[in-house]
Amino acid sequence: MADYNSEAERLKDVYKEIFTEAAKVIRQEIDKFKPDYNCNFCTIPCDIKKVDIFEVFPPNCPYGAWQIKALSYLTNEYRGKLRVAKKSMMEKKKEYNCSKCGGCCKLAVSEYSPMQLKQRAIRGDKYAREFSSIYVPYDSEDMAEAICPDYYNKLKDLMDENERLYFYYCSKLGSDDLCSDYENRPDICKDFPLTALKVLPDTCGYLPWRESVNKLAMSIKAREDLIAFYKEKIG
Numbered sequence: 001m002a003d004y005n006s007e008a009e010r011l012k013d014v015y016k017e018i019f020t021e022a023a024k025v026i027r028q029e030i031d032k033f034k035p036d037y038n039c040n041f042c043t044i045p046c047d048i049k050k051v052d053i054f055e056v057f058p059p060n061c062p063y064g065a066w067q068i069k070a071l072s073y074l075t076n077e078y079r080g081k082l083r084v085a086k087k088s089m090m091e092k093k094k095e096y097n098c099s100k101c102g103g104c105c106k107l108a109v110s111e112y113s114p115m116q117l118k119q120r121a122i123r124g125d126k127y128a129r130e131f132s133s134i135y136v137p138y139d140s141e142d143m144a145e146a147i148c149p150d151y152y153n154k155l156k157d158l159m160d161e162n163e164r165l166y167f168y169y170c171s172k173l174g175s176d177d178l179c180s181d182y183e184n185r186p187d188i189c190k191d192f193p194l195t196a197l198k199v200l201p202d203t204c205g206y207l208p209w210r211e212s213v214n215k216l217a218m219s220i221k222a223r224e225d226l227i228a229f230y231k232e233k234i235g
Contacts, residue, residue, distance in 0.1 A: 007087075011158070014219050022222035028229075029078065033069040035062045054233050069233045074227045082220050089213045096209045102177035102220060103201030104192055105170040107148040108135055109155050113166050130186035135168035144169075151201045159200050197221060 014199045030053055039051070057064040112120065112128070114137050120128035138144040143154040144167035152167070159165060174180040179189070189196070193206055196217035202206045210217075 005115060014215070015222070018215065018218045019222040019225075022219060026074070026078075026223065026226050029073065030070040030230075033073065034066050037062045053230075071230060071234055074230055079224075079227060082223055085216065086220055089216055092213060093193075093196075093209050098192075098205050099203060099205030100178060101201060101203035101205070102146060102173060103151055103203050105173040105177070105179070106145055107151050107155075107201075108168045108170070109199075110166050110168065111164065113137075127188060130188045131168075132190075133186060134170050134172055136171050138167045141167060148201070154202070156200055169218065174198060 034051075039048075042061075044058050044061055044126070048055055048057070051063055053067060053070060055063070057067070096207075108171065110117065114132070117128045117132045121132050138147075147169070154171075155165070170179075172179050172181045172185070179185055193200060193204075193210065196210050196213045198210070200210055
């Protein structure tokens, strides 16, 4: 059996490197908007010792405009570039096909319990509504592991130790490992996998695609998280 624990540690190290690099790049982008202003000649009273994007600047301070310009750039133009990159990445998925292994049907994982999924569906969450319409929870984790041991262990090993997971199977899967209602399958099935960050079975036909774009997907995710961070801190 593959050493998924080692793979999990490797992926964490890779993401850490990618996140660190993304943070440097975004900071460089932000600093392009920083005004060349000498505070020694400023008449606006303040007690700021070191100018930083996260400071609370007084009214009419030129550095306040820096924050506004930088945040506007990140949430509009820069985020738009990320959307283009993500679209291109997902277009590449069309070069691959489902292997009909049934792995994603026999074992699906969610951070939400069946009750939580139903509540989210009621509140208008399309993914939760579609997932709840076809997936049924396993009676126990032991049962899920018995059905797909390799995929189960891969999912468990790649998740955080304290993360609570719920395991499901598709009620539409036939004895031949094919969908019994293929023409009416929901979008979550048609579009699977929805992200290149998703853990896939080793038998999945989209695994080579995931591996080819995984670092790009991590880079996009890191930048999206950083934009959210900056928006929270200075927005």
